[in-house]
Amino acid sequence: MKITLVGNGRMGRQIADVVAASGTHVIDRVLDVNDTISAGSFEGTDVIIDFTVRSAFLANYPALVASGVPVVVGTTGWDDVMPQVREAVAVEGSSLFYSANYSLGVNIFFRTLREAARLIAPFEQFDIALSEQHHTGKADFPSGTAIKAAEEILKSNPRKRKVVRELEDGRKLQSDELQVASIRLGSVFGVHSALIDSESDTIELTHTAKNRTSFASGAVRAAEWLVQRHAAAPGFYTMDDFLNDLFSA
Numbered sequence: 631m632k633i634t635l636v637g638n639g640r641m642g643r644q645i646a647d648v649v650a651a652s653g654t655h656v657i658d659r660v661l662d663v664n665d666t667i668s669a670g671s672f673e674g675t676d677v678i679i680d681f682t683v684r685s686a687f688l689a690n691y692p693a694l695v696a697s698g699v700p701v702v703v704g705t706t707g708w709d710d711v712m713p714q715v716r717e718a719v720a721v722e723g724s725s726l727f728y729s730a731n732y733s734l735g736v737n738i739f740f741r742t743l744r745e746a747a748r749l750i751a752p753f754e755q756f757d758i759a760l761s762e763q764h765h766t767g768k769a770d771f772p773s774g775t776a777i778k779a780a781e782e783i784l785k786s787n788p789r790k791r792k793v794v795r796e797l798e799d800g801r802k803l804q805s806d807e808l809q810v811a812s813i814r815l816g817s818v819f820g821v822h823s824a825l826i827d828s829e830s831d832t833i834e835l836t837h838t839a840k841n842r843t844s845f846a847s848g849a850v851r852a853a854e855w856l857v858q859r860h861a862a863a864p865g866f867y868t869m870d871d872f873l874n875d876l877f878s879a
């Protein structure tokens with residue numbers, strides 16, 4: 631595949647390393663903050679991989695989608711405009727793959743957490759909360775991974791109905807509120823923990839990213855899958871679609 635990278639930061643450079651090692655894909659071009667992006671920016675490329683920042687994605691996604699080139703989005707922090715992005719993909723008949731985390735390990739963490747949240751649901755003695763830790767270069771919080779983990783809990787456990795991102799001094803957390811706590815620390819690649827607690831025991835589920843390799847290799851694998859899928863069925867896809875395909879193969 632000929633790949634156009636949008637964003638040349640930590641992840642853009644990691645993707646370039648994975649592509650260079652692949653022997654089968656090439657980086658066709660790299661577009662960064664100094665480039666004006668339009669639908670025409672992507673002519674001749676097979677797939678776009680976007681790892682930028684929220685503000686850039688909000689500005690760029692109409693062109694990404696209008697280009698008709700399948701796009702893999704890694705950029706996080708834009709969940710609030712997800713409906714508009716899905717609508718643009720449907721109207722344009724294009725293909726967009728989004729995951730807040732392309733690591734296979736994190737997606738196994740998500741499915742494990744989904745089951746744990748379901749199992750504790752009938753037992754009021756078990757409470758649950760989330761925490762995430764990332765490097766101090768991270769602009770958004772909570773992480774997209776933590777937001778997705780919170781969604782898994784809300785879907786599986788009716789005792790939790792609302793996500794609380796920041797505590798308010800003088801107001802106690804309500805039992806139906808799911809706290810998501812963020813720490814920005816040094817060069818941490820990404821640590822996500824689900825903390826389950828009762829009077830008798832504590833259960834901790836934690837995923838620790840040891841590098842960015844799995845994020846990048848997962849994004850390239852998603853790009854390979856999306857290019858194939860786009861030909862037959864353009865649309866908006868997630869890691870659940872990809873993994874369900876993989877697990878059913």
Ligand SMILES: NC(=O)C1=CN([C@@H]2O[C@H](COP(=O)(O)OP(=O)(O)OC[C@H]3O[C@@H](n4cnc5c(N)ncnc54)[C@H](OP(=O)(O)O)[C@@H]3O)[C@@H](O)[C@H]2O)C=CC1
Nearest residue numbers: 637638639640641662663682686704705706730731732845
């Ligand atoms: N889905 C996943 O698996 C993962 C997702 N992420 C997410 O990916 C995103 C990027 O992370 P990371 O690479 O660490 O961040 P960086 O800040 O290292 O890189 C972001 C890059 O985007 C560039 N940029 C900013 N504005 C624009 C623009 N308008 N057009 C093109 N490029 C632009 C920045 O340029 P400049 O520095 O010059 O401003 C920078 O090179 C974040 O949202 C992060 O949460 C990260 C890891 C894994």
Ligand SMILES: O=C(O)C1=N[C@H](C(=O)O)C[C@H](O)C1
Nearest residue numbers: 706730731768773774775820
């Ligand atoms: O900014 C990062 O570094 C990461 N961001 C993603 C997120 O917001 O979940 C994924 C990963 O945790 C690394």
